[in-house]
Amino acid sequence: MTDTIKLYPAKPAKVYFYGTCLVDLFYPDAGLAGVQLLEREGIDVLFPQDQTCCGQPAFSSGFNDQARDVVVPQLDLFPGDWPIVVPAGSCGGMMRKHYPELFAGTPWQAKAEALASRVFELTDFLLNVCHIRLEDRGEPVRVAMHTSCSARREMGVGDIGPTLLAQLQQVEVVEQARATECCGFGGTFAVRHPEVSEAMVADKTTAIEEAGADTFLATDCGCMMNIAGYAEKQQRSLKGQHIASFLWQRVGGDA
Amino acid sequence: MSTDTAHSDVQQFHPRVRSALENPQIRSNFRSAMDGLMGKRQAAFEDWELETLRDLGAAVRLRALSRLPELLVQLETNCQLQGIRVHWAETGDQACEIIRDICKARDARRVIKGKSMVSEEMELNHFLEAEGIEALESDLGEYIVQLAEETPSHIIMPAIHKNTDEISDLMHEKTGTERSRDVGYLTASARQQLRDKFMQADVGISGVNFAVAETGTLCLVENEGNGRLTTTVPPCHIAVTGIEKVVEHLEDVAPLLALLTRSATGQHITTYFNMISGPRKADEKDGPEEVHLVLVDSGRSSIYQDQELLDTLRCIRCGACMNHCPVYARVGGHAYGTTYPGPIGKILMPHLLGLENTRDLPSASTLCGACGEVCPVRIPIPKLLQRLRKESVDGDRLRPSVVPGHGVKRTLKEQASWNGYRWLASDPGRYRLAGWMMTRFRALTPRNVGPWTRYRTAPRPAAKTLHQLMAARRREEQS
Structure with a gap:
């Protein structure tokens, strides 16, 4: 089962x-x-x-x-x-x-x-599948990782982001409180239940900031749009990036 | 459940949610309590093969449900053999009437109650009070909730929404207890007041955690000893439970109990575990003269008609789904306006009250899956929420469905927007054209897109779509 x-x-x-x-x-x-x-x-x-x-x-x-x-x-x-x-x-x-x-x-x-x-x-x-090896060519940076609930629970890839990031020597990954908790996006949930969604994304944003990161990486653009969009509306400095963009930049690819 | 006011309360989901979110006390009480419970659960399962145990729990419940009708008959027979009188109630109201009749036949005026969610579902206390029978809750949390004239905000910890100061004020006002922040003092005071009530009670009413068909044993899990007093001190004990609580064998109880206490409160075992197998026998010194079992259907056999939805009935009422729910942790139990709050409430209450009275519940989830991940009997809660969303917008309201009120949420507006989505996304040419237009005219993107931009900035279309970028790369490769 x-x-x-x-x-x-x-x-x-x-x-x-x-x-x-x-x-x-x-x-x-x-x-x-x-x-x-x-x-x-x-x-x-x-x-x-x-x-x-x-x-x-x-x-x-x-x-x-x-x-x-x-x-x-x-x-x-x-x-x-x-x-x-x-x-x-x-x-x-x-x-x-x-x-x-x-x-x-x-x-x-x-x-x-x-x-x-x-x-x-x-x-x-x-x-x-690829058993990718990443050589870090970037400057030292501190980031937080946000794995989406569907990546974690439907696709079973909860620990993959951190594992990939661990290959990058200059990248420090900080863990935010309640890292496995939902960011409050949930697709149409964010517009059907805007107040609960806001309460959730507010907590998520604060948790990432309190962990000491000003950039978070996401497996999913939905979560990223939610958290980064909230931070931007609040004029906070937290920025989001899809993990693929980040990895590609770190190995020296063009932005 | 029997009153219309309860229904209109449920419909006020959004206003209740807003007021809960604005209440810092609610926010912090639930957040800290749920954090604590999650931590305790995790610690309690550390030395166990949790996933294997969950498989076993699910298998035991599924086996019982697969033979539910015959197991219920077997339970009735074996209970009767031991002198337990068995009553069947199709509705909550019928169950209330059965209990009233038992009380009246004994000329009972005072009832002491152990914790029972099904009795909350039936609104038994109100019913008995209207009949001139005093029903006093003896579980500490339920006692507090009853003093405050409220309903439980959590199925395991009914008064979790209150902090010590609030409880102290409440007990001072209602019982004259001196105000104190000493939890031990407040508990001792409640215990003192309840002790006399146990001795005076004519009838004790309890719930049932597991009813064992093979042996006719009623199992009751509790921590305060109030359950044992309720079921042994008064001359008459009435156990009331939903029909889904039956299990086949006595040994089925072991894995379920191990899962229940760890999932609920992180305990390896509760302080009390009662196994009730009939009234006092001739050579016994204590126990009730009469034991009754009231089996309540109240919509459950309807859920049982659907292959997918019947998984709802696996539930052993541990509350882990609400403890881990990011929505519940923020709005608390009362926001739901239903007897069972949180994820299990969202999948159970639409059956009991109809979707017309629970219209906002199935959508009040991000489908994050935290509930399904911790459910000790592997109820696929997100999948069932999805199913109820589908039932809510069912286009054919005349189609027979086991879900009352199906189709009630379908609006022309929403239907039109999904038809528009289909028109656009089912045709690649149209989709690419729309993408081209969105990027070409991205400067015209509205800054305000309804509830989304109340709290967030609007996403801005890119300069070029991925379709365009990939097509350009291909052209380069070929040239």
Whole structure:
């Protein structure tokens, strides 16, 4: 009854990259950094231009029909037997964990299940499939890590960010209080229950600041948009960065 | 549950949440209590193979639920063989009436109660009071809540929303106890007042943690000894419980008990564990003359009709889901306006009150999964929340559903916005065009986008989408 064991493939020659809509429209540098980190490992990255959104916003609001209609045309975008790498635990969790539920009992079930089993969160893939080695070329810096709840609990990659960061000699990672607690984003939750969401992101922001970091790294752009957007509104100096962008910069990639 | 006022209270979720968030006392009481409970739980499981134990707990509960109808009959038979009278109640009101009739038949005027959430669900105390029967809570937390004329804010620690000063003031005002910050003194004072009540009570009413079908044993977990007094001192004991609390074998209790106490309060075992197997026998010196078991359905058999939702009934009421819930930790139990607050309340109360009365509960979660991660019997709470969200916006309100009030939250506005999302995201050409427009005209991005920007800045579209950047790279490679 415990979650099934995740099997990692040998490092493949190619991967598909699923950018996610949030990265696509607002944080493309994070997506590009992810692509470049994969290429640095000698992997050929395929980016299907017909990808859109993973369907999660509709699915988590209970509009499964709309979610399915968005996903169905995309089920055919990854015909080769290559892993699908996603720079977000949340969208990755949707694809890996919830596609089989969303399509259970439909004509697309088998296809959705086959796709789901090929989905990997980016940092997980870099560490456990690519066995990436990072040489730090940056100045000394202190950061905090915020792993999204879906990366942690749906994709099971809670300790991967810190493990990758530990390879970087000049990077000091501070641990904020209640590091595993949700930042209060939760997709539509932030607009359906704005006051509770605010209470949560206020606590998260303060915890990161109190840990002594003025930059936090996130596995997911949703959390980043929430925490950094809150800090900015409050005119606080805390800045957020997607972990892929940070890693790419540290190994000497262009910003 | 029987009154309409309770329902309208539930609907006031947003105002209650706001007032809770603005109350620094509530915020700090819950935060520190929940932090403490999380730490204790973690420490209590340190030497255990927690995940294996959770597997076992889930398996025991699932096995019991898979045979629920026959186990209930077996429980009834084995209880009766030992002299326990068994009553069945389809609704909370019926259960109240059964208990009233038992009291009336004995001409009982004074009832002492052990902690029972199902009796809260039935609003038993109000019912009995209206019938001229005094019902006094003997669990310390419940006693405080009753003095304050409130409801429990946590299923294990009913008065967790109050601090020592508030309790001291309350006891001074209601019982004449001298004001004190000495918890030991306040507890001793409550104990003194309760002691006489135990001796005078005509009937004792308790809950049940596990009802063992094979042996007809009623198990009661407690820390204060009030449960033992309630079930042994008065001449009549009435145990009241939901039908889902049945387990098959006596040995099923061991893993569940190990999980329950550690998950709830971080205790390896509680101070008292009572196993009740019938009234006083001829050669025994103590115990009640009469023992009754009231089995309450109150919507549970309806939940049982659905393969997915029946997992709700695995719950052993440890409260770990609320202790670990980032929403509960901030708003506290009363904000929910329901008998069971927190994650378990969000998945259980819509069945008991209908989605029309609990419309804001399924969405009041980030789906962070902390509840599902700690649930000792592995209830997939986030998945069930998702299911109830789907039921809330069900497009076919005439479709038979086990969830009362399904479809109640579907609005034309929300439907239109998800249809718009579908129109845009199901067509790659349209999606790319929208992306191109958002980036091209990003200077026109609104600064104000509703509730989001009340507390945060609006995200700004990038200069170029990832689609555009990747297409440009490809063109470069090819040229």
